[in-house]
Amino acid sequence: MAATADENIAVTAATPGRLSGLDPFCLTLIVLILTAGIVMVTSASYIIASGKFGDGFYYAKKQGLAMVLGLTVMCVFSQINPNFWKRASLPLLGMGMIFLALVFVPNIGVEMGGSHRWVRLPFGFFVQPSEFIKYALIMFMADSLAKKGDSIRDFATGFLPHVLVTGLVVFFILMQPDFGAAVIVTSVVFLMLFVAGVRLQHLLGGAILCLPFLFYVGISAPYRWRRWSAFLDPWGDPLNSGFHIIQSLIAFACGGVTGVGIGKSIQKLFFLPQPHTDFVFSVVGEELGLVGVIALILLFYLLVCRGLVVAIRAGDPFQRHLAFGITSLIGLQALVNMAVCMGLLPTKGLPLPLISLGGTSLVMNLAGLGILMSISRSAASGSAGKKP
């Protein structure tokens, strides 16, 4: 730990004039997205919050607090040598698993709306362990993939262990149940395996083996089946299962090109399900219109591009896999959430990263981006950070 700290100081000193080593391109994008996020969450949650807590800014304040915390964490993490996470990955994964299990422990785990997704911390905080385990798993995978080298192409050493670890994590997530997070984690792991060079036949075989399992999980809970059928034909039952999708589509339609104006959405007034979390993008569509929607899509796309560029530039395989994992996690969540809001994918219960209300998700994503920045910095500072 002491060594790491020394390295940090050395590296920071080596790049004077830069914004404390914060990737300026990345930072600009993050600030823009966060600004849009806090505005939209405030607008979308005001009525709900004033109804629930008598304070319209209740959620906005919480989100603002999480944002300050997240930005602090991001700045700190951006200063830490990315190789630190190589050593930390296994303990973090273990911690994450324990957290994930704590969800089911009475008095510590909190049940909300039929799912166990939160853990109670001291001082009245709640966290979502599934947000934490996503990053822990990505770190573990990056470390493991970097170590495997060429043997990655071997089924027993390159493919199977990763799939087993992922399967265990996904199993716990599904127990909560959090189908959306499970799908995202699985997809990110597959992408990472693909990029690392796992044979395609292994991947495809794995994917095919996953299908009956997916199908079973998909139809085991009746609400998932309803979501699926609603996705296929929202107009078949517009007042029940198709209602949420249709309301979301209406939001985009009402927004038109320039939107109805910030704060003026009607759809957020209880037509949309969770307008401040999962469907905040629909509120963007109504209040800011096509212009706002395209702008937000582009911001996320640029952030993903920047992350992938960082991954490509990173000399160290661990850093590369880590940068790629973080980027694809954020990018995929954004892509899927937006697609869900626009009726391109069935509803899953996924937040829009950096935008949707949710402290854990926000802090974790900003932490991840901090790590991405640290990789960016270490790649930019040339061969100094590169290890044979």
Added chain:
Amino acid sequence: MYRDAKPINWVAFRIVLVAVLFAAGTVLLMVRAYRLSISDAEALKKLAGKQRKLVLHLEARRGMIVDRYGEPVAASIEVNSVYVNPRRISDKQQTAKVLAEILEMDENEALKKLNENKHFVWMRRRVSPLIADRVAKADLQGVFTDTEYQRFYPLRNLAAHVVGFAGMDSQGLEGVELYYDEDLKADPIPVTAQRDALGRPVMFTAMGEDPKRRDLHLTVDRNIQYIAERELEEAVRKEQAKGGVAIVMDADSGEILACAVSPGYNLNVFGKTPADTRRNRAVADTFEPGSTFKVFLAAAALDLGRIDPGEKFDCHKGLYRYNGVEIHDIVPHKLLTFREVIVHSSNIGAVNISEKLKKTEFFRILQGFGFGSVTGVDLPGERPGALPLPGKWSVLTKANIAFGQGISVNPIQLTAAFAAAVNGGLLYKPHAMKRMTNALGEVVREDAATPVRRVIKQSTSEEVVRILRDVVQEGTGKGAAIAGVDVVGKTGTAQKADPAGGYAKDRYVGSFIGAMMGTTPRLVISVAVDEPGGRNRTGGKIAAPVFRKIAEGILALCGSGPNQADRILASAESPFKKFSQCPRKKVKVRKGPHSGEWVVPDLKGLDMRQVLDICGKMKCDAAFQGIGHAVEQDPKPGRILKEGEALKVSFEDQQS
């Protein structure tokens, strides 16, 4: 290095592949966004409009009733009402206790209301803004306040029987309030708003004036009405009478300028008035007219050409046996000309005249005057009176009718018929509505003078007028004479029919019906005093002076002295009352030191409508007295008045 570089490049290549995947996803999202927001938007927007549409019904303000000059006689003002939703009250005991204290009601009674198994129960309606404010501040669960309109009659007793009143829910119950209820009543105004998914309204388009509102303009002149009521009341009191009716009507249009009914009552507390008092005797009560009916006998005889005005009739010295019945005259006469029979009101003469008429032709003319059927006046509860068909006439009926017995009329009917007899022979439908205007003040309906029919020839009418002029100058109607004014008229003293049969010995209706013929417009004034209890019983003694005083009052009101040659009282352009043309004062209402307090402005010289506006602004309880312009007020100008407190204002006519 070479072997090292190759796999790294492959990883980079695969990352680029993933980047392409992300790019494709991004493009897909954008295309979808474009289609949703632009190309496919119409159908979705239509759906949005449908699911967000909400039609609200806002309570509308009942139309105003104003007099001839637009001075309000009935207006709706905003008040507050308190209602509860018992199903949303958890602690009923506590709520009842708090409400009972604020609303000053019995706690048990309040609790009883809170225990009703309903969604909506009125706690107390029409409370002062102050109390409503305290209820709102108490912030009780399930207790709400609402704005309602309350009918307010600033002139209280004035023209009470014409105006009538509207009930708690703004429904017309009496008078023109009832007759024109369809026009005046305010249906809730549907307003299209947007709603949220829970059905609550979120956006309103601000509403201007209610397009369906109708204001009723009466033909009644409140100054003339005031004079008529004052004089009638005075006579009823002096003669210890049971009641009375005085009507002022435009002889050439049927417009009712005043309709005074005694006893009167305060419209603002109509609930405390017995139904007997609230009944509009001017239309709902019929009586046997007595001698005033000789006017129509004369008109019939002259019009049919059966009589020469100079023709003489034997009046049998006051006692005449006719078909086995004794007919008396109060003053015995020997021989009277036709003209004198009317002038001295001889019953025996009248019977002799009627002998010259055939049943059917006499009946036809009486029917022409409107007897036996309703006039169609726009006041509710009119009764037609009785005019028996000629086939059912006994040997005595024609003779009885000749001097006003055996038939019955209502006062408005009699007045309208008299107007037809003197105005040249045209019968007009009496009416109290001048016009109906909408919220912008545009006329939507007008009740113009429309003759119902010609009853008698012009020349007949002129002859009738000549005879009636003599009645006032030298006959029974001397009490109605005004020096220098062309007054015609006829007295009547009718015994009232006894419910047991025959006629009651000492129950009379003393009446006088006359007209000022030299003025513009020509005014018919009829006065009937019911059951005078004093020494005077005859119409000439009781009713004729009332006629004179009302006529003199009107002349004075119009600035026309009794001896003046110019007798134009009113024309189409200028009203009866020549108002002092002082410019209208503008008054600003200032807020007091605390919220809910106002600085009372100086109201002197303001008319009633202006004062009413100010009272509305200050949310105070207006108590008006008199008519005309404000002369006195309590509290005095500059004092602080709390909302809901009373502001007393006295009005006086500056000219009379």
